[in-house]
Amino acid sequence: MTEFSTNQDLDPAKLRNAFGVFPTGVVAVAAEVDGSPTGLAASSFTSVSLDxxxxxxxxxxxxxxxxxxxxxxxxxxxxxxxxxxxVCRQLAGPVERRFDGVAIKASDDGAVTLDEGLAQFDTTIYREVEAGDHIIVLLELHAVEHPQAGNPLIFHRSGFGKLAV
Ligand SMILES: Cc1cc2nc3c(=O)[nH]c(=O)nc-3n(C[C@H](O)[C@H](O)[C@H](O)COP(=O)(O)O)c2cc1C
Structure with a gap:
């Protein structure tokens, strides 16, 4: 069994490496703001509640x-x-080029989604919770589309991978 030593130095680099062992998908969170598509890539997405x-x-x-x-x-x-x-790297890169060459749609309410994604959600902010150096953003869903067959992008150990089906 692993022995945990006390008073470990939980430095951010060490934590980042440990967190990176856990594979996740990646989402684009985006909207039209002042007439321009605005958004970022996030691997911290998770489903929370059905009702x-x-x-x-x-x-x-x-x-x-x-x-x-x-x-x-x-x-x-x-x-x-x-x-x-x-596209994911681009969505995490220089703000003015995040949507260059990316096929997107904007809803009347300004929600921006990528045409080639595996699923798209129309959301509003339900709550923001302070959590250390991050904010946990809870989003309420108003519509969902999952028209695309296909496999998700996987983020693991700081790199991209695919599901081995
Ligand atoms: C695969 C991947 C996953 C990311 N996940 C997150 C995340 O969950 N939360 C976050 O704040 N930034 C995440 N980022 C970084 C953002 O996409 C973005 O680069 C960062 O927020 C800095 O840009 P900004 O100042 O415009 O927000 C991720 C980047 C990549 C490449």
Missing amino acids: PPLVSFSVANTSKTWPDLRRAKHLGVTILADHHGE
């Missing part, structure tokens, strides 16, 4: 995009497909 329908993701307190994004009436959430590795 009411809720999902969550965590956003860093340092995010420059979140203060704009949270002003949108509705937020789109798209589950990225396994061919979205580059």
